[in-house]
Amino acid sequence: MKISTFAATVCALAPALAAASLLLAAAGVRAAPLTFDEAVELAVRTAPSLQARRMDVAAAGSAAIAAGRLPDPKLRLGLDNFPVSGPPAGTFGGDSMTMASVGLTQAVPNGARRRAERERARADTAAARSGRAIETLHVRLDTALAWVDLYYAERRLAALGEVAKAIAPLRASAPAGLAAGTLRPAQALTPRQLFAALDDQRDDLVAAVATARAQLVRWTGDPQAEVAGAPPSMRIDAARLRADLDRNPTLLAYGPKQRQADADLDAARAARRPDWSFDLAYQHRGAMWGDMVSLGASVSLPLFARTRQDPIIAARAETAASVRVEREAARRALEAQFDADLADHVMHHDLMLRARSTLVPLARERANLETSSYGAGTASLSDVLQAFLALAQAQVEAIDREADAARDAVRINFTYGADPP
Numbered sequence: 001m002k003i004s005t006f007a008a009t010v011c012a013l014a015p016a017l018a019a020a021s022l023l024l025a026a027a028g029v030r031a032a033p034l035t036f037d038e039a040v041e042l043a044v045r046t047a048p049s050l051q052a053r054r055m056d057v058a059a060a061g062s063a064a065i066a067a068g069r070l071p072d073p074k075l076r077l078g079l080d081n082f083p084v085s086g087p088p089a090g091t092f093g094g095d096s097m098t099m100a101s102v103g104l105t106q107a108v109p110n111g112a113r114r115r116a117e118r119e120r121a122r123a124d125t126a127a128a129r130s131g132r133a134i135e136t137l138h139v140r141l142d143t144a145l146a147w148v149d150l151y152y153a154e155r156r157l158a159a160l161g162e163v164a165k166a167i168a169p170l171r172a173s174a175p176a177g178l179a180a181g182t183l184r185p186a187q188a189l190t191p192r193q194l195f196a197a198l199d200d201q202r203d204d205l206v207a208a209v210a211t212a213r214a215q216l217v218r219w220t221g222d223p224q225a226e227v228a229g230a231p232p233s234m235r236i237d238a239a240r241l242r243a244d245l246d247r248n249p250t251l252l253a254y255g256p257k258q259r260q261a262d263a264d265l266d267a268a269r270a271a272r273r274p275d276w277s278f279d280l281a282y283q284h285r286g287a288m289w290g291d292m293v294s295l296g297a298s299v300s301l302p303l304f305a306r307t308r309q310d311p312i313i314a315a316r317a318e319t320a321a322s323v324r325v326e327r328e329a330a331r332r333a334l335e336a337q338f339d340a341d342l343a344d345h346v347m348h349h350d351l352m353l354r355a356r357s358t359l360v361p362l363a364r365e366r367a368n369l370e371t372s373s374y375g376a377g378t379a380s381l382s383d384v385l386q387a388f389l390a391l392a393q394a395q396v397e398a399i400d401r402e403a404d405a406a407r408d409a410v411r412i413n414f415t416y417g418a419d420p421p
Helices: 002-031 036-046 049-068 111-180 189-219 238-243 254-270 309-376 381-416
Strands: 074-080 099-108 275-286 292-299
Touching: 002 381, 036 049, 036 111, 036 189, 049 111, 074 275, 099 292, 111 189, 111 309, 111 381, 189 381, 238 309, 238 381, 254 309
Parallel strands: none
Antiparallel strands: 074 099, 099 275, 275 292
16 A cells, blocks of 8 residues: 555656756756857857747748739629619519629739749748848857857956965065055055055956856856857958858848849839739529529720839839849948958957067066065065056956957858858
């Protein structure tokens, strides 16, 4: 009895235990730090804006199914020639012309109009796919930049923390120096001011870390977003990227736009062709009269094209031509921005190398020399602290320059590279 009760309890709790396991597993996944590639992949998979663009593609594909089809037929029910005066007034079979009728009417737009509708629907679907590609580019780029920003913000904070740890023992030296008579009272205030400046800089970097993490959370959806692994490569293949410019999603988007404009132009031209409509009716008369069937056709007469269809055709032609001009303007702007971004990257890369090879080593050497002089009694505590503060600023500045170069490389490779998936 106890075994069966235990088994029943386990069976009853099984769904809850399974749900708890899934939640713990999901929490573990969310808590795992993200490498650069993992963050970008997660954003592409879960970004709401990309989900919306996928829905746009599905909606355009569904709408294309109905494009170019014949309109629905119309059902007509009527009572014709019913007498309201004279001897047969109010009777159905008293006059041979009185009849109840039922009929169908089918409109048949001309073939050119229907072809233009189908082409416009296909162009709308292509435009939706193009919009998805552009949004994918933006999501990938913004996620990549957010990851890089968080990575280097944490490095700046860590570098400042190392300097603060190195000079922490000197905090107690100022009161001791004042008591020993080696410092004037005013000189004892300088270290406190320098430590306060260091704390201010640390607060700024803490805020920068929080801001960068908030952006990474926005794009990945991970509420505990952390970075892991190495930053992306700064290598840029300028020749390959320049060759890929014509395949950039922002330029490829003009292809569907041109097709849309051309389809609208074809539809405007099709309005100069006649459309048809066909009617079929069955008419029932009184018992002494026979029933009848009627067939009919009607056709539109575009007789005043100069003031009706032609102006619309001219407007659609101008719109189609403007798309071609806009694409050329966008191509030139893209090439100019590409060259400008390359120039910025070269400049930031040189600044980064200069900071690594010159500025940081000089600041470190100065801090070491001032420390030695302080030990020898030839330098004050303020001199040492100022040297270490300058070292901290040089290290943070070096990381800033590296971050600028890394951001340039990410922006260039993601913006001007091959189409995003």
